[in-house]
Amino acid sequence: MKNRIERLRSSFTDEFDCYLVRSPVNMLYFTGVSGGTMLIVPFDGEATLYVYGVNYEQVKADAKHCTVKRAKHWNDFTTKLQEQLSEQNLKHVAFDSMDFEENRKLRTVFTSSINLEPKSEYVWSLRRIKDDGELKRMRTAAELTVKGMEIAQEKMIAGLREFEVAAEIEYGMRIRGSQGVAFETIVASGPHSAFPHGGCGDRKMKAGDVVVVDIGATYQQYRSDMTRTFVVGTPSEKQKKLYAVVKNAQQSAFLGMKDGEKAKAIDTRAREVIKNAGYGKHFVHGLGHGIGLEVHEQPMLNSRSKDTLRTGNVVTDEPGVYLVDFGGFRAEDTVLISQNKAERLTNGLYDL
Amino acid sequence: MKNRIERLRSSFTDEFDCYLVRSPVNMLYFTGVSGGTMLIVPFDGEATLYVYGVNYEQVKADAKHCTVKRAKHWNDFTTKLQEQLSEQNLKHVAFDSMDFEENRKLRTVFTSSINLEPKSEYVWSLRRIKDDGELKRMRTAAELTVKGMEIAQEKMIAGLREFEVAAEIEYGMRIRGSQGVAFETIVASGPHSAFPHGGCGDRKMKAGDVVVVDIGATYQQYRSDMTRTFVVGTPSEKQKKLYAVVKNAQQSAFLGMKDGEKAKAIDTRAREVIKNAGYGKHFVHGLGHGIGLEVHEQPMLNSRSKDTLRTGNVVTDEPGVYLVDFGGFRAEDTVLISQNKAERLTNGLYDL
Numbered sequence: 001m002k003n004r005i006e007r008l009r010s011s012f013t014d015e016f017d018c019y020l021v022r023s024p025v026n027m028l029y030f031t032g033v034s035g036g037t038m039l040i041v042p043f044d045g046e047a048t049l050y051v052y053g054v055n056y057e058q059v060k061a062d063a064k065h066c067t068v069k070r071a072k073h074w075n076d077f078t079t080k081l082q083e084q085l086s087e088q089n090l091k092h093v094a095f096d097s098m099d100f101e102e103n104r105k106l107r108t109v110f111t112s113s114i115n116l117e118p119k120s121e122y123v124w125s126l127r128r129i130k131d132d133g134e135l136k137r138m139r140t141a142a143e144l145t146v147k148g149m150e151i152a153q154e155k156m157i158a159g160l161r162e163f164e165v166a167a168e169i170e171y172g173m174r175i176r177g178s179q180g181v182a183f184e185t186i187v188a189s190g191p192h193s194a195f196p197h198g199g200c201g202d203r204k205m206k207a208g209d210v211v212v213v214d215i216g217a218t219y220q221q222y223r224s225d226m227t228r229t230f231v232v233g234t235p236s237e238k239q240k241k242l243y244a245v246v247k248n249a250q251q252s253a254f255l256g257m258k259d260g261e262k263a264k265a266i267d268t269r270a271r272e273v274i275k276n277a278g279y280g281k282h283f284v285h286g287l288g289h290g291i292g293l294e295v296h297e298q299p300m301l302n303s304r305s306k307d308t309l310r311t312g313n314v315v316t317d318e319p320g321v322y323l324v325d326f327g328g329f330r331a332e333d334t335v336l337i338s339q340n341k342a343e344r345l346t347n348g349l350y351d352l
Numbered sequence: 353m354k355n356r357i358e359r360l361r362s363s364f365t366d367e368f369d370c371y372l373v374r375s376p377v378n379m380l381y382f383t384g385v386s387g388g389t390m391l392i393v394p395f396d397g398e399a400t401l402y403v404y405g406v407n408y409e410q411v412k413a414d415a416k417h418c419t420v421k422r423a424k425h426w427n428d429f430t431t432k433l434q435e436q437l438s439e440q441n442l443k444h445v446a447f448d449s450m451d452f453e454e455n456r457k458l459r460t461v462f463t464s465s466i467n468l469e470p471k472s473e474y475v476w477s478l479r480r481i482k483d484d485g486e487l488k489r490m491r492t493a494a495e496l497t498v499k500g501m502e503i504a505q506e507k508m509i510a511g512l513r514e515f516e517v518a519a520e521i522e523y524g525m526r527i528r529g530s531q532g533v534a535f536e537t538i539v540a541s542g543p544h545s546a547f548p549h550g551g552c553g554d555r556k557m558k559a560g561d562v563v564v565v566d567i568g569a570t571y572q573q574y575r576s577d578m579t580r581t582f583v584v585g586t587p588s589e590k591q592k593k594l595y596a597v598v599k600n601a602q603q604s605a606f607l608g609m610k611d612g613e614k615a616k617a618i619d620t621r622a623r624e625v626i627k628n629a630g631y632g633k634h635f636v637h638g639l640g641h642g643i644g645l646e647v648h649e650q651p652m653l654n655s656r657s658k659d660t661l662r663t664g665n666v667v668t669d670e671p672g673v674y675l676v677d678f679g680g681f682r683a684e685d686t687v688l689i690s691q692n693k694a695e696r697l698t699n700g701l702y703d704l
Binding site: 034035053054055056057058073097098099100101102103104118120163164166167170171174175177179180181184185194195196197198200202284285304322324 | 386387405406407408409410425449450451452453454455456470472515516518519522523526527529531532533536537546547548549550552554636637656674676
């Protein structure tokens with residue numbers, strides 16, 4: 001199989017003859033290392049990864065599929081880049097993403113004949129489809145996340161503070177090999193649960209509280225994402241009913257997920273279940289998002305998405321219902337899309 | 353004292369009559385909340401924070417010094433923004449930072465008479481000077497970080513893996529109230545220590561290893577940053593000597609830090625000590641950086657910096673020496689700049 005840089009190059013069109021990778025995550029994806037400044041992929045010849053002195057020895061030791069060159073600082077780098085473009089007669093330059101001001105500075109260095117255009121879709125078309133090595137890591141990240149959720153369930157104890165529960169979850173994942181959290185841990189109890197991004201503060205949990213726990217482990221740079229809703233003590237009938245609506249919506253979406261399905265249609269499957277139960281306007285976000293090296297990636301699953309699910313996509317399935325005066329409920333799994341079905345990489349622990 | 357939005361407005365010049373805050377951290381700085389999409393600060397009248405539905409209830413409940421308006425999605429937001437600019441006859445619009453492609457999309461919506469220019473320095477001139485409320489939080493973050501470093505020192509035990517040490521450090525900070533790590537924890541042992549960003553993997557520490565530990569707690573959104581170098585077991589004479597060079601360089605820089613000093617000159621103070629000891633080319637990065645809501649902020653302390661230190665700056669002081677075949681040594685504190693002196697917010701634990 002071609003390496004990722006070769007696959008990027010294969011996707012080049014007549015529109016451009018050189019691709020600049022500026023996003024740190026994309027540089028990691030193509031070269032296997034963090035700490036580079038920019039990766040230059042010309043149509044012909046070897047790719048070059050420029051790196052500052054602080055990371056030079058480390059990047060030189062570990063980078064794959066490219067030549068590593070040192071740059072002293074930004075101006076030194078841009079001068080060297082312009083020289084390279086000029087030598088190789090590269091004029092139609094595409095890039096993944098760039099800050100507006102940085103882009104402007106680059107243009108002042110480039111000769112006027114060089115055309116510089118954003119083309120992030122060429123990288124996303126590769127990153128959306130996870131290969132076997134990526135899936136292996138994502139399975140481990142998911143296992144670590146499920147372990148964290150088991151700890152969360154054990155810690156649904158009145159009197160504990162939200163951040164104390166987070167400390168136990170994060171330690172449990174970390175000591176088993178998680179590289180760190182995939183995103184800021186959410187342990188949102190009582191009134192905080194009604195906010196989808198309810199955070200994690202110093203509130204003491206009380207008997208009867210709804211608690212939304214949204215967590216993720218990271219394994220060898222790959223992330224996982226899982227949410228469960230718990231109740232401190234015995235759940236009420238209304239709490240049980242609301243969580244059942246959310247779980248039914250999650251399952252309905254899951255059953256529709258497979259290669260070729262429209263992401264928008266999958267969002268609709270979950271939304272219909274919640275709407276039919278009378279809570280449509282309380283499902284205030286999209287159904288889910290791709291996940292991998294970043295916690296939010298393509299494809300997106302929401303009512304405005306134009307994406308189609310494909311084998312090798314890994315996405316979240318996370319409907320929720322949020323009642324400001326009562327509490328919030330969300331159930332989320334990280335899901336792998338295959339030819340005729342989907343597979344939950346996170347699973348279990350569905351009881352309130 | 354004026355609130356931060358009023359102070360931003362006071363700094364407006366004839367160059368512009370409206371400021372767009374797009375950076376999530378800057379929105380947090382001005383309004384006290386995360387989750388907004390964009391903050392609009394016109395020269396006259398109230399500031400408006402636009403927010404998507406997913407975060408609307410939470411932002412509406414907590415945002416200060418602004419009106420909160422809901423936007424359904426990006427296109428809905430840009431339409432509303434253009435209407436607001438048009439109604440208030442705002443034509444010279446400055447912004448803090450923006451992705452290149454996003455900026456281009458915004459321009460397609462704006463009428464051609466609207467001028468859109470990056471002016472991040474107006475926000476940085478405020479954020480560089482920490483107020484009393486910020487300093488209180490940063491002192492707590494620093495205390496939590498020192499506690500984490502005490503745990504690190506206790507865990508310099510042969511046979512433990514780097515990530516196991518990280519798990520104990522992070523748990524110790526988290527259970528005492530840290531909101532999470534300020535950046536990815538570094539526990540870089542043996543050969544990894546020779547890389548300034550040596551990470552934290554599954555290597556088992558051995559007797560005689562140098563271990564660079566670079567950690568930070570976060571308290572109420574404010575970060576801290578501290579590095580110590582340890583040795584597993586008894587340090588050798590050469591290890592002691594190299595760390596002494598680094599600590600002397602750190603202290604020399606510290607003694608020069610006060611209001612009015614050039615950041616470049618402070619970097620030189622540390623660099624001279626290391627150069628005189630014969631390791632000049634092994635100090636491969638700048639002396640330090642500002643810190644606050646983000647781990648890397650203005651002012652910068654390096655050989656190319658044009659910054660001048662001012663009372664209320666909080667910066668790191670972190671010289672290092674890295675020998676690829678022997679190991680790396682770094683000592684770092686978070687330091688508050690005052691009128692005639694500086695103060696270490698992190699301190700102690702300087703023994704190998």
